[in-house]
Amino acid sequence: MDTDGYLNRAKHSTMDAERNCMKKSERSGAFDHIFATTVKEQIGKAGYGDWRTISAPDAVSLGYGFPYPESLPEDDLIEATETVLTDEDEQVLQYGGGSYTEQLETFLADRAHSRGIDCGTSNVLVTNGGTRAIDTICRAFLEPGDSMFVEGPTFMGAISVFRNHGVELTSIGVDADGLDIDALAETLRLREQQGRDSPKLLYTIPTFQNPTGVSLSMDRRKRLLELAEEYDFVIIEDDAYGDLRYTEHDLPPLKALDDTGRVVHIGTFSKTIAPGVRTGWIIATEEILAVLRKLSAGGTNTFTRSLVAHYCTSGKLAANIDAIRRAYGERKDRMQQSLETHMPPTAEWTEPTGGFFVWVTLPAQIDTEEMLVDAAENGVTYLPGSMFFPEDTGNNSLRLSFSYVSPDEIDRGIAALGQTVREWT
Amino acid sequence: MDTDGYLNRAKHSTMDAERNCMKKSERSGAFDHIFATTVKEQIGKAGYGDWRTISAPDAVSLGYGFPYPESLPEDDLIEATETVLTDEDEQVLQYGGGSYTEQLETFLADRAHSRGIDCGTSNVLVTNGGTRAIDTICRAFLEPGDSMFVEGPTFMGAISVFRNHGVELTSIGVDADGLDIDALAETLRLREQQGRDSPKLLYTIPTFQNPTGVSLSMDRRKRLLELAEEYDFVIIEDDAYGDLRYTEHDLPPLKALDDTGRVVHIGTFSKTIAPGVRTGWIIATEEILAVLRKLSAGGTNTFTRSLVAHYCTSGKLAANIDAIRRAYGERKDRMQQSLETHMPPTAEWTEPTGGFFVWVTLPAQIDTEEMLVDAAENGVTYLPGSMFFPEDTGNNSLRLSFSYVSPDEIDRGIAALGQTVREWT
Structure with missing residues (x-):
């Protein structure tokens, strides 16, 4: 499974984009000098949707807040x-x-x-x-x-x-x-x-x-x-x-x-x-x-x-909301149970009563962006916590979504996450 | 036909909006002081879509650039x-x-x-x-x-x-x-x-x-x-x-x-x-x-x-484009013929070979925004030319669209326009 290259590319996309931008500005087609100031400041930086590059073919995706397929009418x-x-x-x-x-x-x-x-x-x-x-x-x-x-x-x-x-x-x-x-x-x-x-x-x-x-x-x-x-x-x-x-x-x-x-x-x-x-x-x-x-x-x-x-x-x-509340509630419960079962005692997580997400905080020395490569190899992807702060922080946290995959896949994913966190602790 | 009031409202919508805005800013719910500067400058002024208020129930609409109904798939x-x-x-x-x-x-x-x-x-x-x-x-x-x-x-x-x-x-x-x-x-x-x-x-x-x-x-x-x-x-x-x-x-x-x-x-x-x-x-x-x-x-x-x-x-x-080219071409020809037949010699108009529109220029003393009330009473609406300039100009011009109504309605509309222009000349 070639997740290493893929995830490394995702991790370093900001730097790559900056380099590309520098190269390209020397060529025809770049009008950086005409762009608005606020736009110039963002060129080459991460933007909306960049997180979609985080995936690994055989891993359970707990990264995206997608509705589960059967819920779509x-x-x-x-x-x-x-x-x-x-x-x-x-x-x-x-x-x-x-x-x-x-x-x-x-x-x-x-x-x-x-x-x-x-x-x-x-x-x-x-x-x-x-x-x-x-x-x-x-x-x-x-x-x-x-x-x-x-x-x-x-x-x-x-x-x-x-x-x-x-x-x-x-x-x-x-x-x-x-x-x-x-x-x-x-x-x-x-x-x-x-x-x-x-x-x-x-x-x-x-x-x-x-x-x-x-x-x-x-x-x-x-x-x-x-x-x-x-x-x-x-x-x-x-x-x-x-x-x-x-x-x-x-x-x-x-x-x-x-x-x-x-x-x-x-x-x-x-x-x-x-x-x-x-x-x-x-x-x-x-x-x-x-x-x-x-x-x-x-x-x-x-x-x-x-x-x-x-x-x-x-x-x-109204009927759909009733149905998906039950389905998401079941997925949420399964993720909570699975976290209890598989995560080491040093990990903490939120206990939501709604929505799509659980937030996990790991010991301070773990960088979840770096850990993602191993997690994907072990069979799970998530979004690194640092993506969710405007400041450079949150490196030891991560977001899990229970919305997309089935309850059994949630179990598999959390088991893989637990294993990865133990390897990194 | 109560087009007078309707069209007058449309004509004076900018002024009304300004007055409303002044009144409302004194009430709860207005946060003008927090708005961005460029936004503040536009409050109460005409905006995107305001022209949609120009209509009269029994008049032929040559105002809007709508596709004709049968063309919609x-x-x-x-x-x-x-x-x-x-x-x-x-x-x-x-x-x-x-x-x-x-x-x-x-x-x-x-x-x-x-x-x-x-x-x-x-x-x-x-x-x-x-x-x-x-x-x-x-x-x-x-x-x-x-x-x-x-x-x-x-x-x-x-x-x-x-x-x-x-x-x-x-x-x-x-x-x-x-x-x-x-x-x-x-x-x-x-x-x-x-x-x-x-x-x-x-x-x-x-x-x-x-x-x-x-x-x-x-x-x-x-x-x-x-x-x-x-x-x-x-x-x-x-x-x-x-x-x-x-x-x-x-x-x-x-x-x-x-x-x-x-x-x-x-x-x-x-x-x-x-x-x-x-x-x-x-x-x-x-x-x-x-x-x-x-x-x-x-x-x-x-x-x-x-x-x-x-x-x-x-x-x-591709098939639809072939079909609508024929249909719009026929409407365009009909409008040109009808303009030749009904407009006084002081009027000038463009002769397009595509698109939806014909631009009419009338003698300098005619204000097409004012004339619109009479035109609607005579059975036709158009968009006043002044709408199409960022400066305060174009008052003696107007836009006709041949896209929406049938060829026969185009004839009726242009006849009503010709009559109105003669009354105003």
Whole structure:
């Protein structure tokens, strides 16, 4: 199995890209001198999707947050295509779309309302996926040199989106109750004392966080909103995993507790329908949405959006969420049991009650990026923890996803991981 | 018919929006002080898609560049959905997509190659539509205060995209042979003499331009490329209408004449398949595409992209282009004949050989924005010419589209327009 070369290439992709870039800039076709400053700074650095090079043919993939194959509704999408294109004739395929296109906003507003969010259709903007939503919100608020806060660790895709805006990123720690609010308060207080600006934005995944799986406690949710008001920043609430809870205990989204309009809420169908439909949404005040609409160049894919609307309004979304909650809950339990069985006592891991991920912390001397080559040889891949921090840290941690492979494969993968960690301890 | 109120609202939408904004900023929910500077400058101003409010229920719509309803391939998309989702199982719905997703780049590279563009799949980036492509290219190159050149008149949607980047827009005139290259050369020379920067970007629709329908002559194409090299700017070539020619005479895309990599070429399936599939592409050097990929937050809709790939590779795109060329050609001829019949001798119009549009110039004292209310009452709508300039000009011109309605409706619409212009002359 030639995983060594493959994974080494992945590991060193940043350096390679930098070298390539230096060589290529001497040739025709490079216009680096015309690029915007923020773009120049990112040339040759790791970017969105680079993590997809981490794979090994015979290893169990616990790296990617892919939905498991059987959860993807091929037949329902074929049926939705037939229904929508037969019912609506051409409107669905025109600029602006037709009645199905419009129904999606109504469905999302009703659904948000049932989760305690005070909103109507004028507060909902459908987007080409959740990551595009993050980027559009950044466009509205950020300019180069601005400051923003994120969780450390946080979604690696978001970090690369923020970097493209040329902002100064600061991460605030996460523990079993989510974002460390005391640390946040202290950082804000110190910055004020030093005469530095408050962050413009704070990006958080408060429920079943990527990559840790933890949720922000109710008390901390309230304190976060108070701090946003006190220090005058806007919160991006990424609720990608909010529907995927495996216990009865439910926490309200931050947006449901928000009476100032400071929370800009993001949702996505990537986990509850399929990543390939690239359909997400933003819930915010009409004033903020007016700006975001202006920045949504060309608008959404009305065709997919109409299929998704039909899928949702015909009750299939609710049924699918029930089904995948059971399936993911089983996978989550299996991973927890397997970690108990196979990991050495020096390893620690989170105990999520929802989402896709478990975060593992190993003894400080282990570099999980280096360990990945051996892990792949032993039969498992994961994502190294350092990918999830804007700073150069997290080297002894890693993210496991229980979403993609079967429960038995999870067992095999965790056994291989346990063996690898023991070899490295 | 209550078009008066409707059209008046459309006409005064900018002012209304400004007033609303002032009122609303005093309420909870507005965070204008946190918005980025370029965004603040655009609040309350006209934005992408505002023109969609221009309609009147009983009038013939010659305003929108919509494909005619019968051209939209509902049945073929149903068949494509069945084939792709049955053949490929789940890959098409996952992050990254499957083999159909990949096929689209190969198809586009081969097709570009057959039009004389020297490119491979590494030079093709699929995007969520053409306008998104324009915006992503702007992200790569522009920062607030930069200068860019456009045609005057040009695609109104592009103007609003450029404005969002806080750039200084200068329009260069267009005549029957396209962009006025002498005027461009003179403007560049004068700016250099005055010690001002060259533009970073020039945006052009060289073939069957929106809104005039004219094409840039071969000689001017070559001179444009020479000027780009001399003054060191990048050309965005928007080739949205390149496939829609109604004569045998074919001009090569600018990208086919480009041996420096300065031309970034944009294509779209909005006109040849359907606007609702929101699928476009960019052809550029690998170095430029590496940057654009980084800025494509979340990537494309792999589901739609796979259907489009199947549609293209199964020969349906070529067959559809043949069919719509005939249908649009007939509509174009009908509009030209009808203009000859109904317009007063003081009116002038372009004589396109492709695309969707005819540009009409009326006597200088006629304001086509004001005239629109009467035109709608007489039974026709169009888009006022002032929408297509970044400067406050073009008030005596208007854009007609022959793409959406039937040949007989075109006759009716142009008769109503002729009557209105006579009333106003």
